[in-house]
Amino acid sequence: MKLAKAEVFVCCPGRNFVTLKLTTDDGIVGLGDATLNGRELAVASYLNDHCSSALVGRDPRNIEDIWHYFYRGAYWRRGPVTMAAISAIDVALWDIKAKSLNTPLYNLLGGKSRREVLVYAHANGKSVDEASAAAGELIAQGFRAVRIQSSVPGLSHTYGIAKGPGGYEPAQPGIAEEHAWDSAKYLRHVPALFERIRADHGSEIHLLHDVHHRLTPIEAARLAKDLEPYRLFWLEDPVAGELQEGLRLIRRHSTTPIAIGEVFNTAYDFSTLLTEQLIDYLRMPICHGGGITHLSKLAAWASFYHVQTGFHGATDLSPIALAAALHFDLAINNFGIQEYMPHSASTFDVFGVGYSLAQGALVVSDAPGLGVTFDEVAAARFPYAPASLPVNRKLDGTLYHW
Numbered sequence: 001m002k003l004a005k006a007e008v009f010v011c012c013p014g015r016n017f018v019t020l021k022l023t024t025d026d027g028i029v030g031l032g033d034a035t036l037n038g039r040e041l042a043v044a045s046y047l048n049d050h051c052s053s054a055l056v057g058r059d060p061r062n063i064e065d066i067w068h069y070f071y072r073g074a075y076w077r078r079g080p081v082t083m084a085a086i087s088a089i090d091v092a093l094w095d096i097k098a099k100s101l102n103t104p105l106y107n108l109l110g111g112k113s114r115r116e117v118l119v120y121a122h123a124n125g126k127s128v129d130e131a132s133a134a135a136g137e138l139i140a141q142g143f144r145a146v147r148i149q150s151s152v153p154g155l156s157h158t159y160g161i162a163k164g165p166g167g168y169e170p171a172q173p174g175i176a177e178e179h180a181w182d183s184a185k186y187l188r189h190v191p192a193l194f195e196r197i198r199a200d201h202g203s204e205i206h207l208l209h210d211v212h213h214r215l216t217p218i219e220a221a222r223l224a225k226d227l228e229p230y231r232l233f234w235l236e237d238p239v240a241g242e243l244q245e246g247l248r249l250i251r252r253h254s255t256t257p258i259a260i261g262e263v264f265n266t267a268y269d270f271s272t273l274l275t276e277q278l279i280d281y282l283r284m285p286i287c288h289g290g291g292i293t294h295l296s297k298l299a300a301w302a303s304f305y306h307v308q309t310g311f312h313g314a315t316d317l318s319p320i321a322l323a324a325a326l327h328f329d330l331a332i333n334n335f336g337i338q339e340y341m342p343h344s345a346s347t348f349d350v351f352g353v354g355y356s357l358a359q360g361a362l363v364v365s366d367a368p369g370l371g372v373t374f375d376e377v378a379a380a381r382f383p384y385a386p387a388s389l390p391v392n393r394k395l396d397g398t399l400y401h402w
């Protein structure tokens with residue numbers, strides 16, 4: 001078996017996606033998601049200009065060797081653009097292998113460890129009342145885990161809160177929007193939000209919250225400690241994760257579980273976090289962290305430190321990325337939870353999927369491979385539309401983490 005074609009598609013059915021399609025000489029198609037929100041064309045160029053011609057002619061069954069060819073062989077290692085490209089190649093190769101064996105991908109990853117994949121949904125509100133009402137609706141729909149975000153009084157924008165009706169989408173056309181931030185206001189607000197949510201919805205529902213990298217280690221330690229009475233499932237990205245040692249301070253002060261890693265792109269980004277047991281959940285997704293080949297190694301390594309997975313699953317990760325995550329989630333022992341944000345109807349005009357939602361969990365179909373189809377004709381109806389993620393400034397104008 002040989003790879004005959006490597007094609008890259010960039011489309012915007014509601015939001016931008018980059019899709020890699022590999023075709024073998026006997027006509028098997030493998031799909032990979034190469035989307036990097038706000039940097040789509042950089043990954044498309046990496047694939048088109050530096051990977052496609054090196055893929056053609058290779059035996060797609062040799063996934064491990066191809067992974068190292070693009071990782072070690074590139075000399076310039078790591079980074080989100082390179083790793084998103086490698087991830088897309090890797091996932092497409094696993095899709096081909098599973099289809100050629102006529103079996104769902106999870107069967108090649110050890111088989112099923114569970115019946116379904118527990119997901120968390122998103123309750124967002126412009127006020128605490130709105131956030132609590134949104135949580136109530138999700139609980140009534142059967143969700144067992146809900147992430148709660150609400151506007152911070154006194155700040156014009158808050159991460160996670162949609163400006164108008166419809167879903168939350170941070171990337172906007174043109175150059176980056178500027179948002180305002182104040183850690184003191186935020187730190188006063190969040191414990192009151194969770195006090196109210198527990199009072200309204202009881203102790204059974206799993207609650208999560210995303211700090212989106214915005215605190216210093218000692219501020220994060222304070223928040224994690226203040227939230228202890230509300231028994232969070234996790235507190236996400238409490239600090240920017242470049243300084244892994246920074247998480248020691250949080251651990252020293254609190255037992256609130258910590259999740260981190262949606263912007264990481266290799267297992268090396270977790271080395272101190274795992275060996276010192278500074279986190280509880282790793283969020284680096286398959287589509288940005290080197291694909292199934294690299295995540296299998298990271299997840300196995302994490303399991304020795306009692307760390308579970310909780311992959312990033314915002315809508316800027318395509319249905320191909322979500323399907324890859326679901327097969328992996330189903331198979332590994334140390335699965336924790338999967339993020340879930342529903343894709344728009346136009347996204348499903350382009351991507352056909354086999355997973356479905358039932359009582360707060362996703363159920364994976366037994367279709368061979370990933371179980372995802374890509375409609376090129378439909379994709380051509382939704383041309384790429386440049387968009388940027390926001391930047392954030394403190395109230396005095398200092399540039400801060402978004």
Ligand code: GCO
Binds near residue numbers: 212262
């Ligand atoms: C999450 C994330 C997203 C990111 C987005 C950036 O936890 O789902 O923080 O909301 O902000 O994916 O493109």
Ligand code: MG
Binds near residue numbers: 210212236237262
């Ligand atoms: Mg996040």
